[in-house]
Amino acid sequence: MEAYIYNLVNLIAIYSILAVTLNFIMGYAGIYSLAHAVFFGLGAYTSAFVAQNVSASILVSFPAAMLAAGVVSLALALPALRVRGEYFVAASLGLQVLSVTIYSEWKGFTGGIGGVLAIPPVNILGIDVFRPAAFAILSVTVLVLVLLIVNALVHSSFGRNLRAIRDSESAAASFGKNVPVIKTISVVISAALAALAGALYASYLSFINVESFTLDTSVLVMAMVIIGGTGTVAGPIVGAAILLILPSVISYFDFLPQTEIGSLQQIIYGLGMTLLMIFRPGGIVGRRSGT
Amino acid sequence: MLAIQLAITGLQTGALYALTAVGFSLIFGSTRIFHFAHGAAFVIAAYFFYAAFGAGWGVIPAIGVSAFGAVAFGLLLDRLVYVPIQRHEGSFFTVFVASFGVGIAVQNVIGMIFGRGYVTVNTTLSRSVEVIPEVYVSPLAWIAIACAAVFLGGLGFFLKRTHTGMALRALADNPELVRTFGLNPRAIQAAAFAIGSVIVVPAAIITSATTGLSPAIGHHVMLISLAATIVGGIGSIPGTMLAGVMLGLAESLALLVVDTQWTEAVTFAILFAFIIIRPSGLLGRATAH
Numbered sequence: 001m002e003a004y005i006y007n008l009v010n011l012i013a014i015y016s017i018l019a020v021t022l023n024f025i026m027g028y029a030g031i032y033s034l035a036h037a038v039f040f041g042l043g044a045y046t047s048a049f050v051a052q053n054v055s056a057s058i059l060v061s062f063p064a065a066m067l068a069a070g071v072v073s074l075a076l077a078l079p080a081l082r083v084r085g086e087y088f089v090a091a092s093l094g095l096q097v098l099s100v101t102i103y104s105e106w107k108g109f110t111g112g113i114g115g116v117l118a119i120p121p122v123n124i125l126g127i128d129v130f131r132p133a134a135f136a137i138l139s140v141t142v143l144v145l146v147l148l149i150v151n152a153l154v155h156s157s158f159g160r161n162l163r164a165i166r167d168s169e170s171a172a173a174s175f176g177k178n179v180p181v182i183k184t185i186s187v188v189i190s191a192a193l194a195a196l197a198g199a200l201y202a203s204y205l206s207f208i209n210v211e212s213f214t215l216d217t218s219v220l221v222m223a224m225v226i227i228g229g230t231g232t233v234a235g236p237i238v239g240a241a242i243l244l245i246l247p248s249v250i251s252y253f254d255f256l257p258q259t260e261i262g263s264l265q266q267i268i269y270g271l272g273m274t275l276l277m278i279f280r281p282g283g284i285v286g287r288r289s290g291t
Numbered sequence: 292m293l294a295i296q297l298a299i300t301g302l303q304t305g306a307l308y309a310l311t312a313v314g315f316s317l318i319f320g321s322t323r324i325f326h327f328a329h330g331a332a333f334v335i336a337a338y339f340f341y342a343a344f345g346a347g348w349g350v351i352p353a354i355g356v357s358a359f360g361a362v363a364f365g366l367l368l369d370r371l372v373y374v375p376i377q378r379h380e381g382s383f384f385t386v387f388v389a390s391f392g393v394g395i396a397v398q399n400v401i402g403m404i405f406g407r408g409y410v411t412v413n414t415t416l417s418r419s420v421e422v423i424p425e426v427y428v429s430p431l432a433w434i435a436i437a438c439a440a441v442f443l444g445g446l447g448f449f450l451k452r453t454h455t456g457m458a459l460r461a462l463a464d465n466p467e468l469v470r471t472f473g474l475n476p477r478a479i480q481a482a483a484f485a486i487g488s489v490i491v492v493p494a495a496i497i498t499s500a501t502t503g504l505s506p507a508i509g510h511h512v513m514l515i516s517l518a519a520t521i522v523g524g525i526g527s528i529p530g531t532m533l534a535g536v537m538l539g540l541a542e543s544l545a546l547l548v549v550d551t552q553w554t555e556a557v558t559f560a561i562l563f564a565f566i567i568i569r570p571s572g573l574l575g576r577a578t579a580h
Contacts, residue, residue: 091566095559223395271396
């Protein structure tokens with residue numbers, strides 16, 4: 001039971017990092033990305049590669065993951081500068097599909113479909129962290145750090161610029177805001193922080209493969225943000241916790257087909273998203289009137 | 292010879308892409324509703340046909356069941372989800388998320404009923420015949436191309452010559468003016484959903500006999516529909532058709548240089564190039580903003 005709870009805490013912390021970072025660009029900059037799992041995956045693969053070949057120290061593998069995701073996110077920032085709304089959804093969907101192909105094919109880096117095995121545990125000041133309880137401290141700490149960074153950004157002038165761009169790009173530009181630079185920075189920050197979730201995930205499970213970084217994951221993270229409340233501080237974490245506890249709740253009800261837990265979970269959050277949009281577009285935590 | 296073979300296969304794929312994408316393009320162009328569940332309409336049409344045909348209902352009744360499923364889905368979604376949302380706001384994001392949620396639910400319900408693996412409808416029509424030396428074409432390829440010609444031609448005629456068609460185009464241009472002329476925008480919107488959903492039926496059925504179906508095919512359908520709509524130019528039905536055929540041909544001809552798993556990457560590269568260089572698309576006039 002204890003192990004189960006620690007495991008759940010770790011997963012909630014990791015997915016909360018993804019949801020918080022996606023909310024950063026979705027809720028504050030109006031960039032609706034269906035490609036967040038790409039950076040989750042890139043962070044995981046990069047930190048696994050570095051941990052196996054260079055050093056498993058948190059001071060080496062985690063920054064490497066952030067750097068890789070930050071650089072690759074420029075591929076997502078490029079269309080975000082040109083277009084918004086439906087165009088960007090299409091571009092990010094395409095990037096997600098393309099990345100899954102690359103992750104499945106680039107065997108030297110990702111191990112192909114088989115994935116990467118025996119990833120060494122993350123090393124902090126000479127101590128290997130791998131027990132679920134110890135790891136929970138690490139993952140929650142990283143989550144808190146990410147929250148602090150995002151919160152500081154949102155409440156700075158940078159955050160005000162982002163909201164101005166979300167509400168009216170041309171108005172922000174006419175006030176002399178450098179819209180392309182602000183948007184690019186926000187995408188890069190979001191991707192780099194999302195890579196931390198990937199690095200945690202890889203070292204926690206010590207095994208990763210492409211299954212964890214598909215469109216389904218991007219969709220799940222987006223559902224967490226939306227159900228919790230887009231553009232709120234607590235929303236993404238509430239959403240992540242609800243959606244990750246959902247499978248256990250389903251297994252509690254005997255009359256539901258237990259072999260279909262994954263499908264039931266997706267049906268529930270799919271319909272949940274639809275109903276929220278009809279009756280409460282702001283999400284669970286969000287304001288009643290929506291955005 | 293390989294190039295000719297691939298070009299014919301590409302034309303078949305392109306015909307199906309055009310038929311799939313044009314429904315989304317019609318709905319999005321005329322109502323501005325980002326109907327992400329269009330992929331779900333395709334999945335429903337395809338699996339309804341698969342189930343009815345598999346139960347021994349014969350081809351014509353199975354096509355009827357399939358068309359009924361797609362149209363009922365489109366109309367119900369419009370009535371129960373989009374209309375209530377439009378009543379209070381209807382920003383792009385709200386509509387997209389609601390539609391997206393329905394798509395996820397449909398994919399998983401279908402997956403629970405029919406299984407998540409690939410299924411195929413068995414027919415002798417998918418057996419390839421050697422038409423000229425070393426070029427093999429199945430009768431289904433000709434059926435796909437003929438269907439595309441008939442349905443897309445019919446749609447073009449409908450939009451140009453009938454009252455409903457003209458009203459649809461008017462709705463795309465100016466919804467307020469439509470109301471001023473005493474037409475009911477909501478009824479026209481319902482018509483857009485009925486037509487946009489029914490036109491995926493031929494593509495869904497032919498796909499079920501050629502490449503096969505899986506519940507997750509809806510995402511692929513959406514990627515193609517979005518790509519064709521954007522590459523063709525948002526609001527331009529002929530542009531979408533052209534782009535659909537072009538994407539099919541490009542995916543197929545790309546096999547001359549790359550392996551099959553990269554075909555979606557080709558679509559993405561074309562889409563990406565258009566978004567960066569020419570967001571207004573092939574035949575579009577409006578810009579992205």
